[in-house]
Amino acid sequence: MIGRITGTLLETQPPWLVVDVNGVGYEMEASMTTLVALPGAGERVSLYTHLTVRDDAHLLYAFAREQERALFRALIKVNGIGPKLALAILSGMDEDAFIRCVMEDDVKALTRLPGVGKKTAERLVIEMRDRFPHWQHPDSLPLEGNTQPSTPVSGKTALADAEAALVSLGYKPTEASRMLSGLEDEGSTEAMIKAALARRMAG
Numbered sequence: 311m312i313g314r315i316t317g318t319l320l321e322t323q324p325p326w327l328v329v330d331v332n333g334v335g336y337e338m339e340a341s342m343t344t345l346v347a348l349p350g351a352g353e354r355v356s357l358y359t360h361l362t363v364r365d366d367a368h369l370l371y372a373f374a375r376e377q378e379r380a381l382f383r384a385l386i387k388v389n390g391i392g393p394k395l396a397l398a399i400l401s402g403m404d405e406d407a408f409i410r411c412v413m414e415d416d417v418k419a420l421t422r423l424p425g426v427g428k429k430t431a432e433r434l435v436i437e438m439r440d441r442f443p444h445w446q447h448p449d450s451l452p453l454e455g456n457t458q459p460s461t462p463v464s465g466k467t468a469l470a471d472a473e474a475a476l477v478s479l480g481y482k483p484t485e486a487s488r489m490l491s492g493l494e495d496e497g498s499t500e501a502m503i504k505a506a507l508a509r510r511m512a513g
Contacts, residue, residue, distance in 0.1 A: 312370060316356040319348060324475035324499055325397065327372060329355060338372035339393075341382075341400035342475070342507060346500045347374045362393055369393065377405050384441045388434060395425045398479045402507050412438045422510060424480030469494055472502040 317331035420431035476486035
C-alpha cells in the first residue's frame with residue numbers, strides 16, 4: 311500500500327497531477343479541494359494517498375489532508391459510491407461542510423453535487439452519520455513548499471481546462487459551461503473551478 315508520497319510537483323491537469331519521486335512520475339487523481347491547495351509546478355509537495363487495485367489498472371488518489379483521505383475511504387464504503395463520485399463530493403465541499411450536511415440532514419445541499427440524487431443523498435446522511443466522530447475538528451496539514459496558487463495560463467486555455475475538469479467530475483458540458491460563465495478573470499484553471507463549484511453550491 312502506498313500511503314504517502316513526497317516529491318516535486320511536475321504538473322497539474324485537473325483532476326490529475328503528477329509528482330516526481332526520485333525520477334519516477336506518479337500520476338494521481340485528486341479532488342479540487344486538494345488541487346487548489348497545491349503550490350506551483352517545480353515545488354516540493356507531500357500528499358496522503360490511497361491506492362485502488364483493479365483488474366485493468368492501479369489507481370492512485372492524492373489528498374492534501376489526512377482527514378480528506380479518511381472521508382474518501384469512508385465514502386467509498388457506502389453502497390453506490392465509487393472513487394469518482396467520492397472525489398466529486400470532496401471537490402464540491404470540504405470535510406467540515408460535508409459533516410454539517412450529514413449531521414443537519416441537509417439532503418438538498420448534497421443533491422447539488424454532481425451524480426448525487428435525492429436517494430443517494432439520503433443514503434449518505436443515514437450511513438455516514440456515525441462514521442466520523444474523530445473528524446469533528448479536522449486539523450489542516452499544510453503542504454510542503456510554496457503554497458501560492460499555480461501560475462495562471464492564458465484565459466481561453468484555463469477556461470477550457472476548467473470545463474474539461476468539471477465534466478470529468480460528473481457535470482454535463484452545458485452545466486459546466488454555465489457554471490464557468492463570467493469567471494474568465496479568476497486566473498488559473500484551479501481558481502476557476504473553485505469559483506464555479508462555490509457558485510454551484512450556493513445555489
